[in-house]
Structures are given as structure tokens and as C-alpha cells.
Amino acid sequence: MDISMRAQKLEPSVTLAASAKANALKAQGQNVLSLTVGEPDFTTPKNIQQAAIQAIESGKASYYTPSAGIKELRQAVATYIKSNYQLDYQVENVIVTDGAKFALYLLFQAVLNPLDEVIIPVPYWVSYGEQVKLAEGVPVFVSCAQEQEFKVTVAQLEEARTEKTKILILNSPSNPTGMIYSEKELRAIGEWAVLHDILIVSDDIYGKLVYNGAVFTPIATLSEAIQKQTIIINGVSKSYAMTGWRIGYAVGDKAIIATMNDIASQSTSNPTAVSQYAAIEALSGEQDTVETMRQAFEERLNKVYPMFAALPGFKIEKPHGAFYLFPNIKETMDLCGYTDVTDWVDDLLAEAHVALVTGAGFGAPENVRISYATDLDTLEEAVARIAAFIEAKS
Numbered sequence: 001m002d003i004s005m006r007a008q009k010l011e012p013s014v015t016l017a018a019s020a021k022a023n024a025l026k027a028q029g030q031n032v033l034s035l036t037v038g039e040p041d042f043t044t045p046k047n048i049q050q051a052a053i054q055a056i057e058s059g060k061a062s063y064y065t066p067s068a069g070i071k072e073l074r075q076a077v078a079t080y081i082k083s084n085y086q087l088d089y090q091v092e093n094v095i096v097t098d099g100a101k102f103a104l105y106l107l108f109q110a111v112l113n114p115l116d117e118v119i120i121p122v123p124y125w126v127s128y129g130e131q132v133k134l135a136e137g138v139p140v141f142v143s144c145a146q147e148q149e150f151k152v153t154v155a156q157l158e159e160a161r162t163e164k165t166k167i168l169i170l171n172s173p174s175n176p177t178g179m180i181y182s183e184k185e186l187r188a189i190g191e192w193a194v195l196h197d198i199l200i201v202s203d204d205i206y207g208k209l210v211y212n213g214a215v216f217t218p219i220a221t222l223s224e225a226i227q228k229q230t231i232i233i234n235g236v237s238k239s240y241a242m243t244g245w246r247i248g249y250a251v252g253d254k255a256i257i258a259t260m261n262d263i264a265s266q267s268t269s270n271p272t273a274v275s276q277y278a279a280i281e282a283l284s285g286e287q288d289t290v291e292t293m294r295q296a297f298e299e300r301l302n303k304v305y306p307m308f309a310a311l312p313g314f315k316i317e318k319p320h321g322a323f324y325l326f327p328n329i330k331e332t333m334d335l336c337g338y339t340d341v342t343d344w345v346d347d348l349l350a351e352a353h354v355a356l357v358t359g360a361g362f363g364a365p366e367n368v369r370i371s372y373a374t375d376l377d378t379l380e381e382a383v384a385r386i387a388a389f390i391e392a393k394s
């Protein structure tokens with residue numbers, strides 16, 4: 001039986017593939033240091049675990065829920081957005097999904113017609129382009145140099161815009177670069193999108209993870225017109241250490257949300273009930289643990305950034321958010337005699353047992369992504385092994 005043409009064009013996630021490779025080596029008994037996955041190494045805070053246990057024991061987690069999520073959680077999302085963004089939304093503006101990843105998937109399915117174009121600044125999170133293709137849209141990649149902090153400008157957007165442009169995806173703080181757009185930059189981009197009636201998809205999933213005084217500005221807050229033009233994507237995975245629970249959400253125009261709900265009702269039926277009860281506690285319960293985890297990431301960033309930046313040939317902008325370093329390693333590859341970043345990453349894993357993710361999957365073939373969402377000892381040991389690997393190859 002032939003595989004569909006649509007599926008044949010799909011690139012599997014490079015981040016998941018890299019962590020699977022690292023795990024396979026680990027299973028063979030190798031001491032592998034994996035800096036691949038984009039998830040906090042903390043366990044879900046106790047109050048959230050308790051809410052889940054209670055939902056199971058009371059029996060209320062036993063059943064299907066409405067496909068857009070239980071009303072209490074949709075309301076909790078609206079209240080959370082009100083207190084964090086000072087924006088008013090009703091329950092009908094909110095859909096709860098199986099992770100933010102599925103919110104994005106539903107959104108593209110809901111709004112894209114074949115050949116509609118979606119502008120995606122490069123480097124980008126691995127799933128954007130593939131999800132757009134699955135919805136028969138066309139990803140339009142706009143390269144943003146490291147010298148411009150990997151951020152797209154209005155001039156570049158204008159150059160990329162055509163009659164077919166329907167969506168612009170923004171991700172600030174960014175995975176993989178950790179860069180954050182300023183209010184001024186976002187205002188210019190927002191006004192451009194309003195002027196040309198382009199839907200802004202604002203992936204705010206790392207909004208709580210900003211460091212050293214950096215400020216996260218949600219683009220939707222910049223004017224009423226920009227708010228109307230924006231769909232907010234967010235979730236509990238990163239800020240509440242809940243990647244395994246699979247709860248994300250989208251907030252915006254009621255008609256788009258209702259369409260996403262129709263698609264969800266015919267695909268997943270609903271996000272897992274127990275996770276929804278846990279997410280209510282995450283968003284509405286005490287928030288101290290969010291700050292504790294943020295501080296831990298900040299401390300690690302400040303400790304490990306200089307160490308990675310000192311590796312021969314590693315050129316890194318210091319990130320302001322998320323939990324990744326994204327060095328350009330062109331000079332390192334030259335030193336080691338490599339021309340392909342994926343080969344360098346593969347050999348680093350095979351020989352030094354350090355797993356990183358190739359930048360190729362993020363549209364940046366001279367970079368690697370290093371997740372520092374792991375303990376300091378592992379990070380320090382990884383730096384030492386990478387240094388020894390480079391030394392041996394030079």
C-alpha cells in the first residue's frame with residue numbers, strides 16, 4: 001500500500017529523533033549525556049499532581065469531556081490571560097488542546113486553503129513548516145541572521161509578502177534561539193500584519209521563561225487591532241513542568257476557535273480529562289513554583305553560557321528566554337574538518353556520547369541546539385567532552 005504523498009513529504013521531528021538516538025545508545029549501556037529535549041527536568045509541582053489524583057479518585061476524570069475542554073479550564077485560561085496579558089476573552093475564545101503542538105495543528109487545518117502562504121522566520125521551531133505542509137499550505141521561510149539576533153524585520157516581511165500570505169508565525173522567546181522581540185519590534189510587525197490582514201500566530205509557550213531582567217511582551221497586548229489579528233498559542237508544558245500531560249490552548253477569534261473545535265471533535269475528541277483537571281490547578285493555583293523553576297534555569301544559563309561560548313569556534317548570542325543555546329559552529333566544523341552539521345552532531349554522539357540537536361531541522365545548517373534544561377553536573381561534563389572531541393579532531 002502506498003503512503004500518501006502528503007505524508008511522504010513530511011520530515012519527522014529532528015528533536016524527537018535526536019533524543020531517540022541518544023536513548024538507544026543509553027539502552028546499550030553507554031553513558032550518554034543528552035542535551036536534546038525541550039522539556040524541564042523538574043517534576044510537575046505537587047499541588048498540580050494532587051489535583052490530578054483528586055480528579056481520578058472522585059471519578060470525574062473517568063469520562064469524555066467537551067472537545068474544546070471543560071468549561072472550568074477554558075475559564076481558567078481566560079482568567080490567566082486576563083491577569084498576565086490584561087486582555088479580555090470569553091470562554092468561546094478559548095480551546096484547550098492536546099499540547100500547544102496540537103493547537104497549532106488545528107489552527108492550520110482550520111484556516112489554510114491549499115497554497116495559502118505562511119511566513120515563518122528562520123530559525124524556526126521544527127514543527128511549524130511541517131504542520132503547514134500537512135494543511136496543504138506553503139511555508140515561506142525568511143532567514144534572520146545571527147547578527148540581527150535571529151529576529152525578523154518588517155522590511156523582510158514585506159519582501160516575503162504576496163497575495164497569498166495568510167499567516168505570520170511569531171515565537172518569542174524563541175525555540176531554538178532564546179531571543180525575545182522588543183515591544184517596538186512587535187508593534188511594527190503587528191501594525192504591518194493588521195495593514196495587510198495577515199493572521200498573527202503568537203506562540204507564547206516560553207513567555208514565563210525569561211532571564212536576567214528581560215521582558216516578554218505578548219504581541220496581542222499592543223493594540224486592539226493587533227489583538228483581533230492574533231491567535232495566542234500557549235500551554236502548561238514548559239512553565240509548569242508538564243510536558244507529559246499534553247495540555248495546550250489557543251485563544252482568539254471565536255469563529256476560528258469554533259472551527260478548531262469541530263476538527264478536534266472529529267480527531268482526538270478531547271484532551272485527556274485528568275490532565276485538564278491538573279491544568280486548572282496549574283493556571284489557577286499558587287504560582288511560586290513557576291518562579292522557582294525560572295530562577296533555576298536563569299542560574300544554569302548564567303553558569304553554562306560562558307562555558308559553551310568559550311568552546312573553540314562556538315559563536316553564541318546570550319539568550320534571554322526559553323532554555324536553549326543555539327551556537328553557530330561553522331568555525332568549529334572547519335577546525336574539525338566537517339562540512340555538514342548533522343555529521344558533526346552524529347559523530348559527537350557516537351564518539352563523545354553527547355547528544356545535541358542539529359540546527360538543520362531548525363533551518364540553520366551551521367548551528368546546533370543545546371538544551372540546558374538539565375542539571376549542572378551534566379552540562380559541565382558535556383562541555384568537557386565536547387572540548388575533548390574538538391581537540392581530538394583538530
Ligand code: PLP
Nearest residue numbers: 038099100101125175235237248
Ligand atoms: N511551541 C514551541 C516553540 C515549542 O518549543 C514547543 C515544544 O517544544 C511547543 C510549541 C509545543 O509544546 P506542547 O505541545 O508540549 O504544549
